[in-house]
Amino acid sequence: MKRLDTSEEGFAGDFAALLDQARETTARVDGVVAGIIAEVRAGGDAALIDLTARFDRWRPADACALRVTAAEIDAAIAACDAEDLAALDMAAARIELFHRAQMPRDIEIDDPLGLTLGMRWGALDAVGLYVPGGKAAYPSSVLMNAIPARVAGVGRIAMCVPTPDAVLNPLVLAAARRAGVAEVFRIGGAQAVAAMAYGTATIAPVDRIAGPGNAYVAEAKRQVFGRVGIDSIAGPSEVVILADAANDPRHVALDLMAQAEHDEAAQAILITDDADFADAVAAAVAEALTTLPRANIAAASWNAHGAILLVRDWEEAAALTDRLAPEHLQVMVPDPRALFARIRHAGAAFLGRHCPEALGDYVAGPNHVLPTGRSARFSSGLSVFDFLKRTTWVEATPAGIAAIGPAAVRLATAEGLTAHAASVAARLG
Amino acid sequence: MKRLDTSEEGFAGDFAALLDQARETTARVDGVVAGIIAEVRAGGDAALIDLTARFDRWRPADACALRVTAAEIDAAIAACDAEDLAALDMAAARIELFHRAQMPRDIEIDDPLGLTLGMRWGALDAVGLYVPGGKAAYPSSVLMNAIPARVAGVGRIAMCVPTPDAVLNPLVLAAARRAGVAEVFRIGGAQAVAAMAYGTATIAPVDRIAGPGNAYVAEAKRQVFGRVGIDSIAGPSEVVILADAANDPRHVALDLMAQAEHDEAAQAILITDDADFADAVAAAVAEALTTLPRANIAAASWNAHGAILLVRDWEEAAALTDRLAPEHLQVMVPDPRALFARIRHAGAAFLGRHCPEALGDYVAGPNHVLPTGRSARFSSGLSVFDFLKRTTWVEATPAGIAAIGPAAVRLATAEGLTAHAASVAARLG
Structure with missing residues (x-):
């Protein structure tokens, strides 16, 4: 963890170094992925069966076995804890409302x-949702990706989730059902992306693919882009917390660790105007790391990428936050709305002392799929806009084209596009 | 040009072949472009001077010479035809209104x-606009790219335009001034994209780069994506015209040729319910090709990619149009709004007999930067949304977190994210 102080010499350079610090190395997998996509395009369902046997350690008996049946989803839901299902239901209702x-x-x-x-x-016709399997199978992500598509009016939502060793996550299936996902396939990796983009006998092609995944999935999305739309490629998660000394240092420490526990490349930053409070939070983090089950990951993130920035005032904090353009922002000061209004760049904000970011990961309502790695400067979280598109239209009467047509003829002629000019001029009589 | 008839056997296969026909071959320029980007990042303005000498056949005297001065823009505007300026002004006002x-x-x-x-x-802080030079320097594109950024509230709009042999296009500069572009640089190619993404001493970095360009520019945009936002990579242009026999075949022929004259890879398609009208349009196209200055290009496009589809009714036409998902759509039937309402996928529509697409290229108001190559299924034309981003926010009272916090704790625990759960649970008292 780095401690920087805006009143100290060298701050500008140290802060610039923090901004430029690379948190992720991406493996080059483009050749492997291109091969997998070609295999699926050529072989269809048979290729999907082979690839599943190769990567997920089980062989589907036939193409039908690629799809999770409604009865299997019913059985999975019956096996879920009732309180988990109730929590999922509250989350879904709130996400839908927002x-x-x-x-x-x-x-x-x-x-x-x-x-x-x-x-x-207008809504897209068909959307494919990729859901990672294994330890990172998050029911909350199923809700966050599928509900905006359904609210937008997408007619068909298909989902692919790998099932290593043929094991399904029941709460993921419950989330899919609750979110209105009509088709669930037990396929993962680049082969799932290829199947959704190009289609097979079993999986009809979609128009857009959303959802997080590993390096192979991300590269596959890059390669099918153009054929279908894709969402942004998510980087490691980050939070900036603006907090004064009136906060409970233990709360702030847990909020920082909630970010850090995601993965070693996550980044948690506290900005405060009080040096003693900074010390107290640092101590509370050290304390929390002795008890948290994911302390190994959280400690690695905090040590490598964590930071506490001491500022002279909140105006300075706002300016630094804009340069960080964080995915998540917590504003824990007396008038959080006023400070938030002075900040231009953040994916999602959580205002006040009673609003930890984790609330937004699950049940607050806004989406938890957000721009990472400073891209909040120019991009936004997932929303209904990702599943809608616009068609503009113009209708002209003879008087209308008479009024504006001559200007079009003039400009088309200046650009040397004479058929453009002629197509307008022909209607001017 | 292909003639297909939905009532004939083999139509489905022929139409599928038309859909799958590749209209563009993209040269592999990734290595060259990566080299140019690295050169600009390492060498800054000096590299821009060298690259301009190499590619544009003139050597800027110094870094200052990279920027077009206000006096140069004044002089260029003074040299423009007054009627061209008036047309530009009408176009700008209408684009702004829309x-x-x-x-x-x-x-x-x-x-x-x-x-x-x-x-x-919120608006992006800074946007870079790429404008192609030479024969494809279109003042209308400057308006269409810059005005939405200015309307969105972007604080700084910079523009790069190559000036081969040091020649500037006066109407392009007039359009830049009219559209509120504050900085104009005489730099082109991948080096312009690199300069806008990473910045040099002379050019401050931007947050998003928009505007069309050749294969090198497109590849450079792909490579800087993530560092900055980019717009979609434009493919060759296309139009679908739905027209009944009550139309003037000569008008429809000119509308088809207005699309075809863009480049050899453009595609113009007529869908009609009347075989005699189809013949008449085909004859009018042949006639138009004897007089149009860009007949070589238009004929190449029409011969290779043009099509006339004969349908039994307009319901059939709507279904075919959705599969084509054209960039431009003209609807020239008695009730164009009713037919347009049955079509889901098109970038921009032009309704009625008096509304050629060329009107929309210049002065109608909606944007002429539109999704090509069937991507209207999942994407949209340029708009203020390309220059805006969203921040969602949540504010919680103690009662608020007490009401929904337990569900967040439940789901975080189910996902194994215990610090997430703890950060919420700590506030539940």
Whole structure:
């Protein structure tokens, strides 16, 4: 963990180094992935069966076995703890409510010159959701990816999840059912992405693929981009916490560790205006690391990428936060809304002393799929907008084209596009 | 040009072949581009001067000469034709009006459980616009790219345009001034993209790069993606025209040729319910090709990729259009709005007999940067949304976290993320 103080000489350079610190090394897997995609395109379901045997250590009996049946989902849900299902249900309802409020409206503008201009939103026809298997199989991610698609009006939502050694995660299946996922396939890796992009006899192709995955999945999404839409490639997670001395240092320490426990490349940063509070949080982190089950991961993250920045005032904190453009931001000061209003770049914000980021990971309502690695400067969290597209439209009366057509002819001619000019001029009589 | 008839045997296969026909071969330039980016990152302005000498056949005297001065822009505007400037001005005003109507509203939801949920839109800080030089220097594209950024509230808009042999296009500079572009650099190719993404002493880095370019520019955008945002990589242009026999075949032919004249890989498709009208349009195209200045390009496009599809009814036409998901759609039937309502996938639509697509290329108001190559299934034209990002936020009272916190603890525990659970549980008292 680094401690930096804005009032000390050398801060600018140290902060720049913190910003530039690479937290992730991506393995080059493009050749392997291109091979897998080619195999699926050529071999279809048979290739999926072979690849599943090779990578997931079980061989589907036939193409039908690639799909999880409704009866299997029923059985999985019956095996879930009732309180887990109730929590999942509360989360789903709140996520749905929030994303419904995001739905945009169409535009129609009557132009007195004799034209009507419009913009129409429409849902994608079909979306594929990738869900990682094994230890990182998160039911909450199924809700966060599938519910915005369903709220947007996507007609068909298919999901692929690897089942290493043929083991399914029951709560993942419960989340899929609750979120309106109609088709669940037990396929993982680059082969799942290829199947959803190009289709096989068993899996109809989709228009967009969303959801996190390992390096192979990320590379496969890159390679099928253009054929289908993809979501952004997620990097390691990060949080910036702005907290004054009135906070409980133990709360702040746990909030930092909640970020750090994700993986060794995660980054947790505290910005405070009080040196004693900084000490207290550092001590509370050390204390927490003696008890947390994932302390090994959290400690590795905190030691390599954690930071405590001491600032002279909150204006300074806001400016530093904008440069960090964090995925998650907690604002734990007396007037959190006022400070949040001075910050331009963050994926998601959590305001006040009673609003840890983990609330947002599960049940608050906004999405937990967020821009990482400073990309909040130019991108946004997952939303209904990822599953909608716009068509603009123009309608012109003869008076309308008479009014604006000559300008189009002029500009087309200036650009040397004479058929453009002629197609307008022909209507000007 | 292919003629297909839905009532003939073999139509399904022929139409599938039309859909799958590759219209573009992309040269592999990734190595060259990676080298240029590395050169600019290491050498800054000096590298830009060298690369400009190498690729654009003129050597900037110093780093200052990379920037087009306000006086040079003044002089260029003074040299423009007054009618061209007036046309540009009308176009700019209409584009601004339309994009202003796109601006979305923030959300704030009061949750009776004791939480407030919100979503805030904010503009990007800085945007870089790439404008191709030489024959493809289109003032209209400057307006279409820069105005949405300015309407969105982007603080700084920089533009790079190559000036082969040191020649500037005056109307491009006039468009830049009119659209609110504050900085214009005479730099092109991958080196311009690298400079905007990483910055040099003369060019401050931006957060997003937009605008079309050749294979080198497209590859450079791919390589800097993640460091900055990019717009979609544009493919060859296309139009689908739905027209009945009541149309003037000569108008439809010119509309098809307006698309075909863009480049040899462009695609123009007529869908009609009348075989005689199909013949008449084909004849009018042949006639138009004897007079149009860009007939060589248009004929190459029409011969290789053009098509006339004869349908039994407009329902069939709507279904075929959705499978084509064209960049541009003209609907020239008695009730164009009703037919348009039955079509789900198109980048931009032009309704009625008096609304050629070329009107939309220049002055109608909606953007002319649109999804190509069937990507209208899952993506949209350029808009203010490309220059905005969202931050979601949550505020919780103690009652709020008491109400929903236990469900978060439950799900975090089920996912094995115990620090997440602890950070919420610590506030539950």
